[in-house]
Every structure is written in structure tokens, then in C-alpha cells.
Amino acid sequence: MAEDNWNPQDLITKSHEAKECSYSPYSKFRVGAALLTADGSVFTGCNVENACTALGICAEKTAISKAVSEGHRDFKAIAVASDMVESYISPCGGCRQFMREFGLEWDVYLSKPDGTFMKMTVEELLPESFGPNNMERKKAVPLH
Ligand SMILES: O=c1ccn([C@H]2C[C@H](O)[C@@H](CO)O2)c(=O)[nH]1
Numbered sequence: 001m002a003e004d005n006w007n008p009q010d011l012i013t014k015s016h017e018a019k020e021c022s023y024s025p026y027s028k029f030r031v032g033a034a035l036l037t038a039d040g041s042v043f044t045g046c047n048v049e050n051a052c053t054a055l056g057i058c059a060e061k062t063a064i065s066k067a068v069s070e071g072h073r074d075f076k077a078i079a080v081a082s083d084m085v086e087s088y089i090s091p092c093g094g095c096r097q098f099m100r101e102f103g104l105e106w107d108v109y110l111s112k113p114d115g116t117f118m119k120m121t122v123e124e125l126l127p128e129s130f131g132p133n134n135m136e137r138k139k140a141v142p143l144h
Pocket residue numbers: 024027029030031046047048049056057058059060080089090091092095
């Protein structure tokens with residue numbers, strides 16, 4: 001996906017494709033995510049549940065962790081997909097905080113299976129948030 005020339009619909013399609021890998025035998029609620037980084041890479045994720053149900057991980061967290069663990073911290077957008085046709089999938093509070101760690105001014109596309117979406121910034125999803133700037137004495141080690 002080219003850096004300055006990307007189509008939200010492509011990212012949304014990738015999030016629905018990622019949903020196909022959802023491991024959700026307990027909730028039967030499939031979620032997929034596709035995260036676009038500043039250099040044009042896309043990292044996808046799905047929710048991964050567990051018999052110890054509290055240990056499940058959301059699709060958004062999976063995608064963000066994949067990207068960060070491969071050296072990406074600069075994000076442009078994340079698309080999120082579920083099977084709900086009546087309402088847009090809405091990231092849980094934990095995922096909103098997870099997104100916020102990497103900035104407030106990037107976009108979240110909340111989608112439906114027909115490809116329609118609602119676009120919100122991370123800041124709109126999590127106003128008045130607590131973030132890395134509130135932890136100035138614990139600066140992250142820079143990548144390069
Ligand atoms: O935005 C969301 C909302 C829910 N879930 C997952 C968590 C759990 O596996 C299932 C039901 O909550 O959906 C996500 O992955 N992302």
C-alpha cells in the first residue's frame with residue numbers, strides 16, 4: 001500500500017480478511033484489524049481467545065503488537081471489522097488506550113461487513129486520556 005496514496009476501503013477489506021483467522025470459540029464474536037504504518041506497511045490481527053477467558057486478546061492489540069515488535073511505532077490508521085451488520089464495531093477501552101500510546105491524531109475506521117465505515121481519530125475515541133506524556137520520567141528507548 002503506497003505511502004501517500006492509500007484507500008481506506010483496501011484497509012477495511014484487509015481487516016475483514018484478518019477476521020477470517022479469528023480464534024473466538026467462546027464468544028463466537030469474530031474481529032479483525034488492519035493497521036497502516038507511516039511507511040505504508042500493513043499489519044493485520046484478529047482476536048485470540050483462551051479457555052481462561054480473561055486472557056483473550058483483541059484484534060487491535062494483536063495488530064499493534066505485531067507492528068511494534070517489528071520496529072513500527074508511527075501509525076496512520078487502523079481498520080476494525082466484525083460480523084455485525086447493524087452497528088459498527090467499536091474498540092474496547094483497553095484497545096483505545098493501546099492505540100493512544102502511539103499518538104492521538106491517527107484514524108480508526110470502524111466498519112461493517114458491507115464495507116461501510118465510520119472514521120474517528122484516536123483522540124475522539126479516548127478524550128482526556130492518560131498517555132506517555134504523563135510519564136515523562138519513563139521515556140521509551142528510541143528505535144534508532
Ligand atoms: O473491538 C473489539 C471488540 C471486541 N473484540 C473481541 C474480544 C473478544 O474476543 C470478543 C468479544 O468481546 O471480541 C475485539 O477483538 N475487538
